[in-house]
Amino acid sequence: MVIYADVLICVNMIMDYFLLSLTSKLCKTACSFRRQLIGSAVGGICALSILLPFDGLMFSFLQRLVTASILTLTTWGFGTIKAFFRRFCCFMICSFGFSGALFVVIYFLKPNGMFERGGVFYYQLSPLFLVLSSAFCYFLITLLSRFINRDRKTTVQLFIKEGSAELSTVALVDSGNCLKEPFSEKGVILLDPKYENMLITKKDRRVIPYETVSGGGVLMGFRPDKIELLDEKNREPLDLYIVFSNTPLKNYGAILPAEAI
Numbered sequence: 106m107v108i109y110a111d112v113l114i115c116v117n118m119i120m121d122y123f124l125l126s127l128t129s130k131l132c133k134t135a136c137s138f139r140r141q142l143i144g145s146a147v148g149g150i151c152a153l154s155i156l157l158p159f160d161g162l163m164f165s166f167l168q169r170l171v172t173a174s175i176l177t178l179t180t181w182g183f184g185t186i187k188a189f190f191r192r193f194c195c196f197m198i199c200s201f202g203f204s205g206a207l208f209v210v211i212y213f214l215k216p217n218g219m220f221e222r223g224g225v226f227y228y229q230l231s232p233l234f235l236v237l238s239s240a241f242c243y244f245l246i247t248l249l250s251r252f253i254n255r256d257r258k259t260t261v262q263l264f265i266k267e268g269s270a271e272l273s274t275v276a277l278v279d280s281g282n283c284l285k286e287p288f289s290e291k292g293v294i295l296l297d298p299k300y301e302n303m304l305i306t307k308k309d310r311r312v313i314p315y316e317t318v319s320g321g322g323v324l325m326g327f328r329p330d331k332i333e334l335l336d337e338k339n340r341e342p343l344d345l346y347i348v349f350s351n352t353p354l355k356n357y358g359a360i361l362p363a364e365a366i
Contacts, residue, residue, distance in 0.1 A: 114149035121148030124203060125180055128196045139316065144180035151175060173197050188290045261366065262335040263294070263359055265347065267304045273335065274300070274358030282362040286311055286326065286346045292362040293326055293346045297354040304329065304347070313348050324348040334366065 122145035129141070151172045177193045263276040276294070284293035293313055296304075310325040326348035333342050343365055354360065 113152050113155070116149075117152035118145045118149030120203070121145040121176060124148075124196060124199050125176065127199050128192060131199070132192055132195045140180050144176050147179045148172065148176050169197070169200065173200065182287070185290050260357070261361060263361065264331070264333045264335050265294075265296075265304065265329050266331040267306050267329040270304050272300055272303055276359035276361040277357040278363050278366060279360050280363035282360050284313055284315055284324075284348065284362070286313060291328075291344060291346055292365050293348055294332070294362070294365075295354070295360040296347055296349050297358050298349045298351070299353065300358065301349045311346065313346065324351075 122141060125141050125144050125148075154168055154172070173193055173196050177189060177196055181188075181192055183189050259278055261276050261278060263274055265272045265274075274297075282293070282295060284295065285291065286293060288311075306327050306329070308327045310327050313324045313326045315321060315324060326346040328344070328346050331342050332345055332347075334340055345362075345365060
């Protein structure tokens with residue numbers, strides 16, 4: 106069977122984007138589109154490993170482990186050992202489940218031009234089918250995301266205390282808030298800049314990197330004494346960092362990462 110490298114990379118890039126999106130939803134770990142796209146592109150390149158002159162169960166298993174590790178690091182970074190292991194295991198579970206489903210398709214339907222080895226799949230497909238497959242995966246991910254988040258609130262009443270200063274504001278719960286304190290991997294609340302003079306702290310501030318469509322930069326954040334959701338009195342206080350936005354937030358006083366609740 107003739108294997109074309111461009112088709113191999115393209116097919117596995119689409120599949121890896123689907124798997125990374127699914128992993129992000131299941132782990133409740135937000136990730137920017139750019140990082141997922143880079144991760145899926147790296148996964149597509151890693152698929153070239155099936156062209157190596159090695160075979161066997163052990164090689165296939167090691168191939169999966171190495172590829173999953175590279176994709177996890179590329180997409181989310183390392184962070185803490187616990188965070189990396191959780192994302193790695195979730196990606197492996199999704200990968201094995203997806204591979205199992207496609208193996209059933211190969212075994213029973215025996216489609217022409219379909220090949221699998223070590224979790225890497227090759228399809229001799231037309232460009233039109235690849236585009237339609239991408240659209241279907243996006244639609245499927247969207248439906249799954251809505252199903253997972255069907256009972257999740259979109260706004261909450263947020264309470265923050267730092268020293269003698271107290272602040273209560275309405276926060277938008279946003280899965281697009283991907284901000285992380287890089288060493289602890291803790292989530293970050295983005296506050297409207299009008300609150301900066303209210304929450305003055307003497308604590309050391311940490312560098313919080315961010316990425317936007319127009320570029321990136323850093324914000325300086327700190328962990329306040331207490332963060333609570335006033336809507337849920339019995340809930341444990343949130344262990345998050347806070348930063349102040351460079352521009353005013355519209356309609357809300359803060360943006361809370363969805364994974365925090």
